[in-house]
Amino acid sequence: DTGVSQDPRHKITKRGQNVTFRCDPISEHNRLYWYRQTLGQGPEFLTYFQNEAQLEKSRLLSDRFSAERPKGSFSTLEIQRTEQGDSAMYLCASSSSGANTEAFFGQGTRLTVV
Amino acid sequence: AQSVTQLDSQVPVFEEAPVELRCNYSSSVSVYLFWYVQYPNQGLQLLLKYLSGSTLVKGINGFEAEFNKSQTSFHLRKPSVHISDTAEYFCAVSESWAAGGYNKLIFGAGTRLAVHP
Numbered sequence: 001d002t003g004v005s006q007d008p009r010h011k012i013t014k015r016g017q018n019v020t021f022r023c024d025p026i027s028e029h030n031r032l033y034w035y036r037q038t039l040g041q042g043p044e045f046l047t048y049f050q051n052e053a054q055l056e057k058s059r060l061l062s063d064r065f066s067a068e069r070p071k072g073s074f075s076t077l078e079i080q081r082t083e084q085g086d087s088a089m090y091l092c093a094s095s096s097s098g099a100n101t102e103a104f105f106g107q108g109t110r111l112t113v114v
Numbered sequence: 115a116q117s118v119t120q121l122d123s124q125v126p127v128f129e130e131a132p133v134e135l136r137c138n139y140s141s142s143v144s145v146y147l148f149w150y151v152q153y154p155n156q157g158l159q160l161l162l163k164y165l166s167g168s169t170l171v172k173g174i175n176g177f178e179a180e181f182n183k184s185q186t187s188f189h190l191r192k193p194s195v196h197i198s199d200t201a202e203y204f205c206a207v208s209e210s211w212a213a214g215g216y217n218k219l220i221f222g223a224g225t226r227l228a229v230h231p
Contacts, residue, residue, distance in 0.1 A: 004157070033218070033219075035219075040224070041223055041224070042118075042204050042206070042221030042222050042224050043158070043204070043219070043221050044221070045218050045219065045220070048218060091157060093157075093158075102163070103160075103219065104160075105150075105157035105158040105159070106157050107155070107157045108156075108157055110155075
């Protein structure tokens with residue numbers, strides 16, 4: 001298994017454009033998380049899926065953000081009408097079931113909004 | 115709500131010297147504690163975790179951490195660092211849910227460890 005895969009690794013977009021990121025978790029993991037990391041800060045939780053159900057969304061996830069995991073496998077995170085403040089590293093992680101099993105992180109997608 | 119404070123934003127140290135990276139947390143419930151390492155342009159890798167049991171936890175790459183409940187601390191230590199340990203280190207907590215809980219992690223702001231020859 002190659003671990004958690006994120007695509008693209010880098011994205012530069014103009015303010016106001018929509019962007020979509022993809023995360024492929026470790027195949028046997030039913031839990032998937034999205035985090036956002038801005039420069040000089042630790043990752044901040046955005047949302048969590050168990051299988052295809054989105055069970056928690058952070059207040060950081062404004063109406064312009066939407067995440068899906070349609071078949072309980074890969075997930076997408078879309079940002080509509082991007083703003084410069086959206087520039088960050090978006091990290092995906094996955095884990096198996098059970099109390100506090102280890103979450104494995106992908107390498108992230110770095111978004112730059114110009 | 116939980117929070118994590120990493121007391122040092124940067125820690126410079128010479129190669130083969132010991133190092134301690136400090137972490138304090140705040141929570142009204144029992145927590146699990148983690149240390150992650152992040153190399154430039156990479157994701158996060160788990161160094162070690164405390165779930166229960168012995169308060170001294172050993173991790174990968176020679177790192178260890180000690181959970182101190184009375185001081186709400188979880189400091190990371192290594193007796194002798196290498197150049198390759200240069201990276202960003204993050205302390206994190208999650209609520210100690212019953213079985214079936216999931217690990218939404220709350221991270222500190224990170225400590226940049228710079229190992230010099």
